Amino acid sequence: MKWNEQDKSIQFTFGNYISTVYISKEGALVPLLKAPEGIKILSIFDQNTAPLFGDEHLRPLSLPLGEEHKSWESINQIMQRAVRENLARDSILAGIGGGIVCDMVAFAASIYMRGCQLRLIPTTLLAMVDASLGGKTGINFMGYKNMVGTFYPASSIHICLNTLVTLPENEFQTGLAEVIKTAMIGDKELFQLLIKEKERIFQRDTDLMEEIVKRCILVKGKIVEEDFKEKGLRAYLNLGHTFGHALEAVADFKGWSHGQAVAWGMAKAMDLGVRLGLTDPGYAEQVKNLLRDYRFRITVDNLAPEEIITAMSKDKKKLKDKLRFILQKDLNKTFISETDLSLVKEIIN
Numbered sequence: 001m002k003w004n005e006q007d008k009s010i011q012f013t014f015g016n017y018i019s020t021v022y023i024s025k026e027g028a029l030v031p032l033l034k035a036p037e038g039i040k041i042l043s044i045f046d047q048n049t050a051p052l053f054g055d056e057h058l059r060p061l062s063l064p065l066g067e068e069h070k071s072w073e074s075i076n077q078i079m080q081r082a083v084r085e086n087l088a089r090d091s092i093l094a095g096i097g098g099g100i101v102c103d104m105v106a107f108a109a110s111i112y113m114r115g116c117q118l119r120l121i122p123t124t125l126l127a128m129v130d131a132s133l134g135g136k137t138g139i140n141f142m143g144y145k146n147m148v149g150t151f152y153p154a155s156s157i158h159i160c161l162n163t164l165v166t167l168p169e170n171e172f173q174t175g176l177a178e179v180i181k182t183a184m185i186g187d188k189e190l191f192q193l194l195i196k197e198k199e200r201i202f203q204r205d206t207d208l209m210e211e212i213v214k215r216c217i218l219v220k221g222k223i224v225e226e227d228f229k230e231k232g233l234r235a236y237l238n239l240g241h242t243f244g245h246a247l248e249a250v251a252d253f254k255g256w257s258h259g260q261a262v263a264w265g266m267a268k269a270m271d272l273g274v275r276l277g278l279t280d281p282g283y284a285e286q287v288k289n290l291l292r293d294y295r296f297r298i299t300v301d302n303l304a305p306e307e308i309i310t311a312m313s314k315d316k317k318k319l320k321d322k323l324r325f326i327l328q329k330d331l332n333k334t335f336i337s338e339t340d341l342s343l344v345k346e347i348i349n
């Protein structure tokens with residue numbers, strides 16, 4: 001892993017792949033949608049990002065919005081365009097959008113002609129700090145999120161911070177949950193920055209966002225370099241997600257964005273750690289205060305703990321009456337705990 005200050009890039013080695021991330025404050029998008037002489041490129045947006053950034057001359061493909069379209073049907077559309085346009089193995093599929101576009105275009109690139117070139121241009125904060133990096137690709141299948149997919153890192157990821165300007169507030173907040181998570185797992189200075197610079201972050205100050213995105217990428221990239229195929233350490237990146245996914249399922253994905261559910265999940269991971277006597281109570285309080293400061297809800301009225309437990313029990317990682325949780329002793333001290341579900345029930349609210 002190497003940060004190159006001159007061209008603001010970082011190079012990672014994920015298994016047999018090399019991924020280079022470029023971060024720019026005022027990056028022009030159109031040049032990124034062009035390929036070197038003799039190489040073909042297909043640019044793929046979603047229906048929101050196409051009008052914002054699309055250039056009709058490039059004949060982009062625009063996919064329908066939402067998790068329900070993170071599907072074979074969208075992959076089929078990409079494949080059909082790729083075949084019609086005679087894309088070859090050295091051609092580039094370029095995904096421009098949030099995590100959904102990035103995951104799908106990456107999946108398509110991994111299977112088109114057994115793997116063609118992949119370039120990602122993430123345009124949500126979540127996709128910048130998380131989804132575009134690390135090579136997890138996928139689509140939803142039979143109601144299960146990301147059930148079908150591959151590991152296929154993009155050879156280049158271009159983060160243009162100016163694309164954040166048009167991002168709706170709730171999508172920006174969703175990304176902030178992943179930023180907080182990343183600081184909790186692997187960057188103490190970022191944690192302090194989040195405590196001190198809330199106002200500038202809400203204003204999306206470009207200098208600060210550059211610093212934040214870069215720090216998140218360094219943390220995630222380092223973890224994925226060590227554990228590309230998620231045999232151990234990479235699971236830490238799921239902090240708050242077992243609780244969060246269960247809440248999303250119980251709420252039927254209404255009223256809670258993914259980031260809001262994960263933020264609630266991180267607060268519950270703190271409560272569970274304290275209940276088990278494993279998490280420092282002062283740290284747990286600090287995390288919950290930070291989440292409140294970023295306008296996340298950390299308790300839910302009228303939540304039936306049984307429903308959350310049932311949703312969690314559907315998790316494939318269940319072992320008898322225990323479930324695997326990512327917990328923390330303290331800041332940047334993360335571990336995996338197999339915890340009895342009856343204890344978990346006590347801290348749900």
Ligand SMILES: NC(=O)c1ccc[n+]([C@@H]2O[C@H](COP(=O)([O-])OP(=O)(O)OC[C@H]3O[C@@H](n4cnc5c(N)ncnc54)[C@H](O)[C@@H]3O)[C@@H](O)[C@H]2O)c1
Pocket residue numbers: 046047048049052065066067070097098099100101103123124125126127130131132133134135136137145146163164165166167168171174
């Ligand atoms: N591969 C991974 O490692 C990984 C990690 C985390 C999440 N994910 C996946 O990411 C997905 C969620 O990603 P997301 O939160 O980015 O959602 P998303 O892709 O649905 O984007 C959110 C919304 O913002 C719009 N949008 C995107 N960029 C915009 C911009 N600059 N201005 C205005 N609107 C813009 C999109 O059109 C969409 O409506 C999930 O499917 C999740 O599974 C993958």
